Amino acid sequence: MTPAVLADLVRSSAVQVLTARGLDQAVxxxxxxIERPRNPEHGxxxxxxxxxxxxxxxxxxxxFAQALADQVAQDEGVASAEVAGPGFLNFRLAAGAQGEQVRQVLAAGERYGLGDALAGRKINLEFVSANPTGPVHLGGTRWAAVGDALGRILAAQGAEVTREYYFNDAGAQIDRFVNSLIAAxxxxxAPEDGYAGGYITDIxxxxxxxxxxxxSQEEAERHETFRRIGxxxxxxxxxxxxxxxxxxxxxxxxxxxxHQSGAxxxxxxxxxxxxxxxxxxxxxxxxxxxFGDDKDRVVIKSDGAPAYIAGDIAYLQDKIGRGFDLCIYMLGADHHGYIARLKAAAAALGHDPAVVEVLIGQLVNLVKDGKPVRMSKRAGTVITMEDLVEAVGVDAARYxxxxxxxxxxxxxxxxLLRKHSNENPVYYVQYAHARLSSLxxxxxxLGLKLDAEADLSLLTHEREGDLIRTIGEFGKVxxxxxxxxxxxxVARYLESLASAYHKFYDVARVLPQGDEEATPLTFARLALCEAARQVLANGLSLLGVSAPERM
Known part of the structure; x- marks a missing residue:
């Protein structure tokens, strides 16, 4: 019995209790x-x-809780239902019903955990969108990891997600970039307000x-050549x-x-x-x-040139015109003011401001030997995506x-991220998957095959129950x-799941040793372990992190 099934059972039982007493079900x-108690002894x-x-x-x-407990306890999947404190209701599931969670994972495979909460939503997810004046810096790298994972998670809930990169190839920063190239x-x-670093010289x-x-070209032509190619x-x-x-x-x-299209x-x-x-x-x-902003904004400056927000307004109109009913912007720590102005732009264009959602990401710092790392090998001024990946690898960086x-x-x-130990979170989770794959x-x-019909009611050990219940939390997470x-x-959940598995592994032997014969419990535990492996793989996939079979 999954938490979702239990929730439905409790609600239907509540309907029966209220109906029997002639009370309003609308409440x-x-x-x-349905929550897991902090203290496992409570149920x-x-x-x-x-x-x-x-x-x-x-x-x-x-x-009411007692009447509900009496009703719920009639279900064969519930071992007990007890009232606690001022009116909490604690449940213990029958071993067989709890084990059905494992069977559901095995049946669903890679689709386990997927839902339809966002079915029918068409979402534009814009992230990274770094200025085209240098390599992707550390802040942009954070958005690359988080934005890509968010896109996967939204899609896993049934949304139609378009991942979009807004390339800021207009404005003063482009002129500074071009002038820096010409100087190099x-x-x-580099000009005083320009860009420096090895990448400028290379380009x-x-x-x-x-x-x-x-x-040797005329100034305007030279500028356009370096702009276009650069x-x-x-x-x-x-x-x-x-x-x-x-x-x-x-x-x-x-x-x-x-600007070129007239939008x-x-x-x-x-x-x-x-x-x-x-x-x-x-x-x-x-x-x-x-429309809720703290001040009015200049859209066309006194010299007739469009201000930056003019492009933002046209861009939002373009997104909505493409049929998106939600536009999520993932912006850096210095963009708090954009929340109100983008919502105001939506309202001024005649749309519901709720069509705009802005996520603000905070800063990322690298530390080595207890000291901040501040300089990039190539960019010269900021740490880049390549610097981080070179240092720890893609999986560790993304996770x-x-x-x-x-x-x-x-x-x-x-x-820490270079360590192959449980102190390293990504290693801890990936190692759990590799360990399960090895099992x-x-x-x-040994000639033992996974048995989808294994007797899962045999999984009665405390650590088995904890692992099963943790697996059951995946969809809710x-x-x-x-x-x-x-x-x-999702990442924190995977760490909890890995922990639950490692604790199970420490006390529950799965495979027979020596001349021992496999028992029904062997096959039940093999099924449980495969369910745990599948959920770890599914979760890591949603984060864009590999699930290695060997480490």
Whole structure:
């Protein structure tokens, strides 16, 4: 019996109790909350349903809880139902019913844990979107890991997800990038407001290789040559780095296309027509304050040039025009102001502000030998994705970046992530999977095959029960991770599952030794171990991390 099945049983029992007493069933929530007690001695699962609804129908919580306990206990899958405290209800499942959780995992395989909570939602997930002026830095690397995992988790709940990279190839930063390339091609120092680092020198040399006469061209033509080739080279490098990191996008959207296509001018004109754009001091302002922003925003500057938000407005309109009913933006720590302005832009365009959701990620620092690592080998000024991957590998980098809530800063300990020990979280989880894979290989060597019809009621050991219940939490964890946009919940869950397995392995022998014969318990435990392995593999896949069979 899964937590979801138990929740349905408790709710249907509550309906029966209320009906028998002529009381209103409308007080019942659509979904009953089932939790695992912190103290295992209290039972396998618990609910506070009686505390939620009893007084609404004129009953004392303990009175309602007892009536509910009596009703639920009639089900053959429930060994006991007991009232605790002011009206909590604790359950112990029958061994056979609990073991059915294992059978469900084996039957579902790679699809175990998937849900339909977001079925019918069309979500645009924009993340990384690093400026095309340098390699992906550490903050962008965090979004590459978290954003890719979030996309997988949302899709696992039935959403249609489009992963999108917004390429900021317009604006002043591009001019600074181009001027830096030209200076490097001439052998001159980078401009005061420009970009430095070995990558600038490399790209400048490649521009000259492709266009040997570039430096002898007229100024405007020279600028365009270095711009065109330089951006193409930088973007290709960014894409390749992300691909090698395991993060690919469905759409690469170029900001400059909004200006070239007239989308920006069209969006601005529409806002003028609606009255949500007004003229003052020679500039055009969005009435963003009326829509929840802290101030009105300049959209067209007094010199007639579009401000940065003009592109944001046109881009949002484009996304909504493509049919997305939710646009998630994953932005850096210095972008808090974008939350209100993007929602205001949506409202000014005539859309529900809820179509916009903004996640803000905090800073990432690298630590080695207890000291911060600050300089990149190639970028010169910031730590890049390549620096992190070179130091610890893709799996460790992705897992470590995904296992923290995005609203908290991270200090990544390079020494820890290189360790092949239980201190290293990704190693701890991957080792559990490798250990389980080895167990199945050893079983096969003994001629023992996985039996989907094994007698799972034999799994009565405390550690077996804990492992089964932890396995049963996977679907709930995925739903919450998708609902709250928190992939770190999956990583932390996997660590709990690995812990439950290691504790089980320490006390419960699975395979026969020497001349011993396999018993029904052997096959029950083999099924349990395969279920644990499958869930670990499923969870790691959602984080974009490999599930090795050998380590």
């Amino acid at each position: 019942l929530p659509d979904t009953v909350t 396998d699962y618990a609910t506070n349903l009686a505390l939620q609804v009893a007084k609404k129908v004129g009953l004392q919580p303990r009175e 091609a001439k052998g001159e120092p 400048a040399a490649e521009v000259l290789r492709q266009e040997p006469s570039a430096l 951006i193409e080279l930088m973007f290709a490098e960014i894409k390749q780095s992300l691909h090698e990191f395991g993060t690919d996008f469905d759409v690469y959207f170029q900001e400059d296309s909004l 920006v001018a069209s969006a601005v004109e529409g806002l003028k027509q609606s009255g949500n754009l007004y003229e003052a001091d020679g500039a055009w302002w969005l009435r963003s304050k009326e 470590e970046l995904a296992r923290y809530s995005v609203d908290s800063g991270i200090d990544i300990d390079l020494d 199945q290989r050893n079983a096969a060597d 995925l739903r919450r991770a998708a609902e709250l946009r928190e992939p770190h919940r």
